Amino acid sequence: MAKLQGKKKRDSYDVVANIVIVFFAICNLFPIYWLFTSSLKNSSDVIKMPPDWWPKTFTFSNYTEVFDSQPALRWTFNSLYVAGLSTILLVVTSSMAAYAFSKLRFKGKMVIFVIFISSLMVPKEVMIVPLFRIAQDLGLVNDLHGMIWPNVAVAFGVFLLKGFFDSVPDALREAARIDGAGEVRTFLQIMIPIVKPGIGALFILNFVQVWNDYLWQLVIGQEKEMKTLMVGIATLMQDLNPNFAYKMAGATVAAIPMLIIFLLFQGYFTRGLAGGAVKE
Amino acid sequence: MLKKRLFAAVPAVALTVGLLAGCSGNNGNSGEEASGSASAGAGKDKVEISVWLTPQWKGAFDSTESDADYDSFFKYAADKFVKQYDKYDAKINVQVIAGDQRDELLNVNLNGGTPPDVFFESVFAMGDYAHRGALVPLNDIVDDAAKSDIAQGYWDNVTFGNDIYFYPFSNNPGTLAYNADMFRAAGLDSFVGGESEIKTWTLDEYNQILEALKTKLPKDKYSNAYPMALYALNNQGDTWNLAYLRMFGNKFFDDQGNIVLDDENGVKAAEWLRNLYKSGYTNPGAESVSSNDANAMFLNQQLAVSFTNPVLFNNAKADMAAGKAPKFDVRLANIPSVSGDPLTFTYVVGASVFKTGDDKRTEVAKDFVKFFSSDPELVKASKNSIPVRSSVISEFKDQFPLFEAYDKNSAHLFSFTGNVPGYSELRQVLYPELQAMYIGEKTPAEAVKDYQAKGNEVIQKARQNSVLNK
Numbered sequence: 001m002a003k004l005q006g007k008k009k010r011d012s013y014d015v016v017a018n019i020v021i022v023f024f025a026i027c028n029l030f031p032i033y034w035l036f037t038s039s040l041k042n043s044s045d046v047i048k049m050p051p052d053w054w055p056k057t058f059t060f061s062n063y064t065e066v067f068d069s070q071p072a073l074r075w076t077f078n079s080l081y082v083a084g085l086s087t088i089l090l091v092v093t094s095s096m097a098a099y100a101f102s103k104l105r106f107k108g109k110m111v112i113f114v115i116f117i118s119s120l121m122v123p124k125e126v127m128i129v130p131l132f133r134i135a136q137d138l139g140l141v142n143d144l145h146g147m148i149w150p151n152v153a154v155a156f157g158v159f160l161l162k163g164f165f166d167s168v169p170d171a172l173r174e175a176a177r178i179d180g181a182g183e184v185r186t187f188l189q190i191m192i193p194i195v196k197p198g199i200g201a202l203f204i205l206n207f208v209q210v211w212n213d214y215l216w217q218l219v220i221g222q223e224k225e226m227k228t229l230m231v232g233i234a235t236l237m238q239d240l241n242p243n244f245a246y247k248m249a250g251a252t253v254a255a256i257p258m259l260i261i262f263l264l265f266q267g268y269f270t271r272g273l274a275g276g277a278v279k280e
Numbered sequence: 281m282l283k284k285r286l287f288a289a290v291p292a293v294a295l296t297v298g299l300l301a302g303c304s305g306n307n308g309n310s311g312e313e314a315s316g317s318a319s320a321g322a323g324k325d326k327v328e329i330s331v332w333l334t335p336q337w338k339g340a341f342d343s344t345e346s347d348a349d350y351d352s353f354f355k356y357a358a359d360k361f362v363k364q365y366d367k368y369d370a371k372i373n374v375q376v377i378a379g380d381q382r383d384e385l386l387n388v389n390l391n392g393g394t395p396p397d398v399f400f401e402s403v404f405a406m407g408d409y410a411h412r413g414a415l416v417p418l419n420d421i422v423d424d425a426a427k428s429d430i431a432q433g434y435w436d437n438v439t440f441g442n443d444i445y446f447y448p449f450s451n452n453p454g455t456l457a458y459n460a461d462m463f464r465a466a467g468l469d470s471f472v473g474g475e476s477e478i479k480t481w482t483l484d485e486y487n488q489i490l491e492a493l494k495t496k497l498p499k500d501k502y503s504n505a506y507p508m509a510l511y512a513l514n515n516q517g518d519t520w521n522l523a524y525l526r527m528f529g530n531k532f533f534d535d536q537g538n539i540v541l542d543d544e545n546g547v548k549a550a551e552w553l554r555n556l557y558k559s560g561y562t563n564p565g566a567e568s569v570s571s572n573d574a575n576a577m578f579l580n581q582q583l584a585v586s587f588t589n590p591v592l593f594n595n596a597k598a599d600m601a602a603g604k605a606p607k608f609d610v611r612l613a614n615i616p617s618v619s620g621d622p623l624t625f626t627y628v629v630g631a632s633v634f635k636t637g638d639d640k641r642t643e644v645a646k647d648f649v650k651f652f653s654s655d656p657e658l659v660k661a662s663k664n665s666i667p668v669r670s671s672v673i674s675e676f677k678d679q680f681p682l683f684e685a686y687d688k689n690s691a692h693l694f695s696f697t698g699n700v701p702g703y704s705e706l707r708q709v710l711y712p713e714l715q716a717m718y719i720g721e722k723t724p725a726e727a728v729k730d731y732q733a734k735g736n737e738v739i740q741k742a743r744q745n746s747v748l749n750k
Contacts, residue, residue: 044606047580049504129391136392218381219388238378238572239335242579242596242605 032255039063039249046244062249070236071225072253078221079229080257082144083210086151090206091199094157099187101158102165103173113162119155125215132219146220147228151210157202164198165191200268207261229254327644328371329397331358334379336400336629337591337664343598350376353661354400357652365651370644379405379516383704390414395634397645402627403438403446404519404697408704409632410440413747416633416642417443421650429669437628440699441748446630447653450662453626453686453693454519457588457596459581460609462505463489466496466584472611476681478689479613483527486616490561493584502581509574509586510553510562512714515707517571519625519696520587520615521714525549525728526694527617533698537739542732550724554717567715579605588612589627590665590686612682614689624689625696629665702742709734 038046039062041055066072100106101113131150132141140146168191176186192199217228227235233254237247331354339348340356351374358372375396377385382405389395395414399406409415422444427435430448438446458479460472471489473479481489493507511517526532530545540546556562563569563583571587578586579596588596593612599605614622631649636642652658659669663676666686677683697703710731717727 043580043604047504047577047582128388132388132392136394141394215384219385222375222385224375235378235381238380242576242599244576244580 039252043243043245062245075229075232082147086148086210087206089152097158098161142226164195204265324369327368327640330373331398332396333400361651400631410445411701411746415445434668446632448630448668450665451626451628452589452665456613458585460611462584466492478685480622481616483616483618506563508562509583510566511569511574512711513570523615523623537700539732539735542729547725567718622692624692700739701746702738705738
């Protein structure tokens with residue numbers, strides 16, 4: 001009887017919890033819904049009061065205008081290329097450095113790690129001018145690679161992945177060595193598969209960070225064709241065009257690739273964040 | 281399985297496409313590699329310069345041209361210049377910069393030693409670069425013909441210390457724009473001015489107008505409309521906010537160039553703004569609304585009174601004619617003041633030449649500025665705002681009757697910059713104080729006091745660093 005009552009109580013808690021979760025989910029999703037549906041309306045319908053919660057007439061003309069009047073496809077490619085390649089290279093460098101800090105023994109390991117991590121406290125804006133000069137000297141202004149290289153070695157990735165490597169028992173590495181695996185093979189075939197959730201989390205976090213790296217991309221991609229989607233769309237928002245729906249279409253174009261990436265990697269992201277919290 | 285494949289496919293595709301695309305736009309942005317090199321074809325040295333501008337007017341001469349864009353005029357001018365230029369084999373790259381990206385881009389490029397050769401912009405936004413010693417004086421390209429065609433007031437506006445740093449091209453007087461249809465709908469017919477008139481209201485009349493627009497505007501026709509535009513998101517369009525702060529008679533700057541807003545009249549003006557906002561006479565959320573948003577709301581008939589200048593006014597009419605914005609009867613009015621004398625100001629727009637350290641590029645940049653600022657055909661493009669050349673005004677005054685109205689209005693001009701050094705940074709100080717006032721974090725008196733203290737600190741620091749004072 002008491003068991004049954006406890007179950008009923010738990011069920012009612014679940015119902016309340018689910019209602020609260022659904023409410024907050026709707027609150028979070030509504031701006032995206034509004035953005036997307038508004039981009040399919042005429043400008044006058046966007047500002048109508050009371051509003052049309054669902055477009056009465058659908059128009060894709062706002063999207064046509066975004067892609068016709070601006071090189072938005074090129075901007076999309078630029079953003080995907082910069083965020084994608086930066087993140088892949090960051091994962092490679094961070095995983096190797098994190099593995100070394102976690103599992104290898106060498107002189108001054110802690111000091112180097114602390115120096116490395118201290119760089120997290122220096123905001124990127126402080127480094128913009130010296131970084132820009134280096135990019136200029138290397139001929140990387142108006143070059144997508146100029147947006148990529150400064151994002152390849154970032155201490156955050158090392159910090160995040162070190163936690164995952166720390167959670168892998170040392171015994172596993174030792175067993176691999178006894179079985180004849182070298183350091184590279186142990187790293188690639190034993191360690192990397194275990195920390196894959198962490199890599200997934202780092203991938204998505206860094207992808208978002210580089211995708212939104214507005215200031216650096218603004219100063220490096222100065223020509224119209226070299227802009228990234230975020231910079232290009234921000235420029236479009238400055239346009240004196242009175243068509244709100246056109247601006248909504250621009251913002252939707254900027255948001256959609258990010259949403260797709262998140263949906264594809266969300267499993268790794270949630271598992272990765274939870275996994276990193278557990279230590280041996 | 282799909283995710284595993286994705287993990288492998290994303291890097292492979294990105295790397296392959298990247299290698300194929302090259303991903304570089306480095307086709308000689310500002311001419312470093314090109315400058316001074318011999319051109320095989322023409323036998324002249326090849327010099328490449330960059331021209332940056334913020335959005336001004338669309339089209340070479342008219343926004344109704346096909347493919348009219350903000351860079352159309354400069355591309356046309358560059359083409360014409362290159363064809364007739366015999367000193368060098370010149371190439372001119374034109375780039376449009378968003379207004380709110382201007383200072384970030386310029387500062388980083390100046391620090392990196394790669395400023396643009398030419399920048400076309402309102403003088404008030406660029407004056408600090410003259411104070412910082414980043415610009416080349418243009419005295420040698422201003423001839424007597426230009427001096428006699430352009431009134432002395434404009435030359436004073438572009439002269440810093442003893443030198444001319446901007447070649448005046450046009451000017452943009454700031455006024456209010458109002459929706460005459462909404463006025464009529466609210467029973468305000470008697471306050472509507474003529475089509476070619478810049479209407480002047482007293483402050484009492486303006487308050488009556490706002491009251492009627494708030495209470496009498498038919499909700500069935502204008503369901504989501506407010507009487508007046510108010511914005512404080514950033515520094516864009518802040519000159520109108522500066523004008524509102526002078527409405528009660530505050531002179532803003534003293535004779536030494538210090539801010540003196542913190543007096544009875546300055547506080548009264550701030551209180552007037554805050555009360556308008558709190559009482560619903562303006563759009564809500566002024567602290568998070570930009571001037572661009574306000575302009576778009578006005579064009580969508582959500583606001584009855586907004587800010588404007590000739591470029592915005594002409595763009596609005598062009599958008600209406602092209603069906604991009606709803607059509608309505610848009611007219612001009614002055615910013616009222618308690619004294620009854622209207623408040624107006626103007627942005628002189630022109631080109632400046634940055635110090636690049638390359639003599640040939642500087643020479644070409646100066647030649648190009650002189651060319652498009654004095655060529656009889658090209659200067660006609662200044663009709664998109666208000667021409668500074670009396671010859672252009674004479675040619676177009678019948679076609680644009682508002683030219684005369686602006687001319688009459690110029691008697692009420694005030695210098696909104698006070699010609700103080702550090703004006704660009706000063707602009708960063710005003711809007712946070714207005715935001716704090718609108719969200720109730722500060723009283724109007726506190727906002728005014730803090731603005732004055734912070735603003736004077738900025739001016740003092742800039743004055744010490746100005747190369748023009750040394």
